[in-house]
Amino acid sequence: MTLSPTAPQVGTAPLLSAEGLHVTFPGRHGGPPARAVDGVDLDIRPGEIVALVGESGCGKTTLARSLLGLVEPTAGRVTFDGRPLDYSGRSLKAYRKRVQLVLQDPSGSLNPRHTVYDAVAEGLRIHGFAGDERTAVAEALSRAGLRPPERFFLRYPHELSGGQRQRVVIAGALVLEPELLVADEPVASLDASVRGEILALLLRLRTELGLSALVVTHDLGLAWNIADRVAVMYLGRIVETGAVEEVLTAPRHPYTQALLSVLPEAPGAPVILTGEPPDPSRVPSGCRFHARCQVLASAEAERAGVADACRNRDLEVLSGDGQSQVACHWAMSLKGAGNGATSHHAPADAPRAD
Ligand SMILES: Nc1ncnc2c1ncn2[C@@H]1O[C@H](COP(=O)(O)OP(=O)(O)OP(=O)(O)O)[C@@H](O)[C@H]1O
Ligand SMILES: [Mg+2]
Numbered sequence: 001m002t003l004s005p006t007a008p009q010v011g012t013a014p015l016l017s018a019e020g021l022h023v024t025f026p027g028r029h030g031g032p033p034a035r036a037v038d039g040v041d042l043d044i045r046p047g048e049i050v051a052l053v054g055e056s057g058c059g060k061t062t063l064a065r066s067l068l069g070l071v072e073p074t075a076g077r078v079t080f081d082g083r084p085l086d087y088s089g090r091s092l093k094a095y096r097k098r099v100q101l102v103l104q105d106p107s108g109s110l111n112p113r114h115t116v117y118d119a120v121a122e123g124l125r126i127h128g129f130a131g132d133e134r135t136a137v138a139e140a141l142s143r144a145g146l147r148p149p150e151r152f153f154l155r156y157p158h159e160l161s162g163g164q165r166q167r168v169v170i171a172g173a174l175v176l177e178p179e180l181l182v183a184d185e186p187v188a189s190l191d192a193s194v195r196g197e198i199l200a201l202l203l204r205l206r207t208e209l210g211l212s213a214l215v216v217t218h219d220l221g222l223a224w225n226i227a228d229r230v231a232v233m234y235l236g237r238i239v240e241t242g243a244v245e246e247v248l249t250a251p252r253h254p255y256t257q258a259l260l261s262v263l264p265e266a267p268g269a270p271v272i273l274t275g276e277p278p279d280p281s282r283v284p285s286g287c288r289f290h291a292r293c294q295v296l297a298s299a300e301a302e303r304a305g306v307a308d309a310c311r312n313r314d315l316e317v318l319s320g321d322g323q324s325q326v327a328c329h330w331a332m333s334l335k336g337a338g339n340g341a342t343s344h345h346a347p348a349d350a351p352r353a354d
Contacts, residue, residue: 013082014043015212016067016099016180017320020076023062027281034280036062037073038236041320044180048322049206049213051223051244053259054233057278060216063233064182067214069095097127100173102183104190105165110157116141117153120171127176140175143208144168145201163194170201180212181205187222199226220259224248229322232256235278235288237317242324252331254295286311287329301330 023037036059044050052060065071067078069085069092078085085095100123103109110119120137129136141149144167157165166186173181183202187195203226205211217223223230223244230247232240232255240253251257258271275292290296290310301307306329315327326332 012045014079014320015046015048015081016044016214017079018042018063018067018076019079019320020317021063021066021073021078022075023059023066023071024074032281035236035283036280037066038280038283039317040076040233040236040238041317042067042231042238042241043320043322044212044214045322046179046212047206047210048229049202049215049227051227051230052214052216052233053218053220053223053230055259055278056218057280058233059236059280060233061184064101064184064214064216068099068101068182070101093127097123097176098178099180099182100176100178102170102173102181102186104185104188105157105162105169109169110165112157114156115153116146116155116157116160116168119157119168120175123172123176136175137171140171141168143174143205144171145197146171161194162190163197166190166194166198167201170198174205174209178211180214182214182216184216185218186215188218195222196225202226220248220263221265232259235283236280237288237327239289239315239318239328240326241318241322246324252326253289253328254293254330255289258294286313287315287327289328295330304330304333306330306333 018040021037021040022035025034025036027033038059040063042050052063054060062071066073069078069087072087080095080099086092117137120140121133124133124136138149141152146152146164146167157168160168186202187198190198199222202213202215206213215223215226227244230241230244231238232247232253234255240247240251240256247256248260251260258273260266261268261271271294273292273294274297278288284291287293287310293301293310295301296307296310301310309329313329315329318325318327
């Protein structure tokens with residue numbers, strides 16, 4: 001994939017920005033609190049598509065919800081268009097018009113008793129839209145690829161295919177003319193062919209409308225196909241970020257390398273991560289990945305003289321500005337591999353979803 005000509009350049013002022021973001025949930029049964037988001041800086045620039053990837057439970061949805069103003073951060077802040085989010089009712093409502101959440105339909109985002117028309121018009125009604133509702137609904141359906149839109153007005157979700165339902169969900173977001181979409185696993189349950197169509201739709205919306213998007217996904221192949229930039233999350237932190245081609249063809253963090261190694265297209269032996277699955281109420285000291293790290297386990301980190309640091313020295317929060325960066329003592333110790341520098345250590349063939 002080549003970057004779309006509309007992909008913004010590093011240095012453009014961000015549309016949405018998280019700074020030092022923390023979201024901590026109270027511990028269950030008197031246990032320690034869960035640091036679901038544990039220090040994240042992340043910028044999304046106008047027209048940019050950022051993929052947020054990582055294993056189940058690493059905090060992707062919590063981060064996405066805090067960017068949407070659905071969860072108030074415990075520390076840090078979210079700014080949109082240069083202004084910090086204000087969590088009081090009215091300004092949050094205005095914000096939620098500009099930044100829309102797209103969930104996958106099987107998670108119940110469409111009401112089975114509402115027609116397509118009502119599902120799409122709902123947002124307009126909530127926000128007291130004063131224009132011509134019918135025209136706005138038709139236009140949103142059409143933009144989402146449901147044409148002619150009138151043919152879909154009176155249909156119910158069960159009369160549609162999975163891909164069409166996902167398009168209705170997207171139309172419901174588009175009808176409010178947002179500037180940014182946050183899509184949480186938008187295609188996880190769709191067939192591969194339909195998945196490609198929905199991704200193509202998201203790319204087209206960026207080109208046609210200049211929409212920005214944060215796409216949350218388990219699926220690195222999907223990230224490769226759609227995103228300009230990828231942020232790899234592990235246990236509440238972003239551990240590697242950069243242009244999608246760079247991160248996915250030359251991953252520097254052992255965690256990113258492990259994620260890529262288990263894709264069916266990956267060359268070489270898969271890296272099976274050992275150790276306990278990460279628990280945000282027990283974030284390890286040192287590098288939060290160290291107990292499962294294949295580079296530390298293989299003594300490579302020892303040879304590089306960083307094993308002590310891996311076990312004991314926490315890493316700095318990566319800046320959100322889109323430069324290529326990694327939070328790993330070993331990767332940063334490799335010659336010429338400082339953060340921000342272009343490096344091509346540990347190349348792996350690029351995976352593709354299709
Ligand atoms: N409301 C909550 N109260 C307590 N803990 C929570 C709450 N929401 C999430 N968590 C915990 O925060 C951590 C991150 O959860 P989150 O849903 O953000 O992960 P995720 O990366 O989206 O996972 P998945 O890929 O499975 O959707 C998990 O350990 C989860 O159990
Ligand atoms: Mg999630």
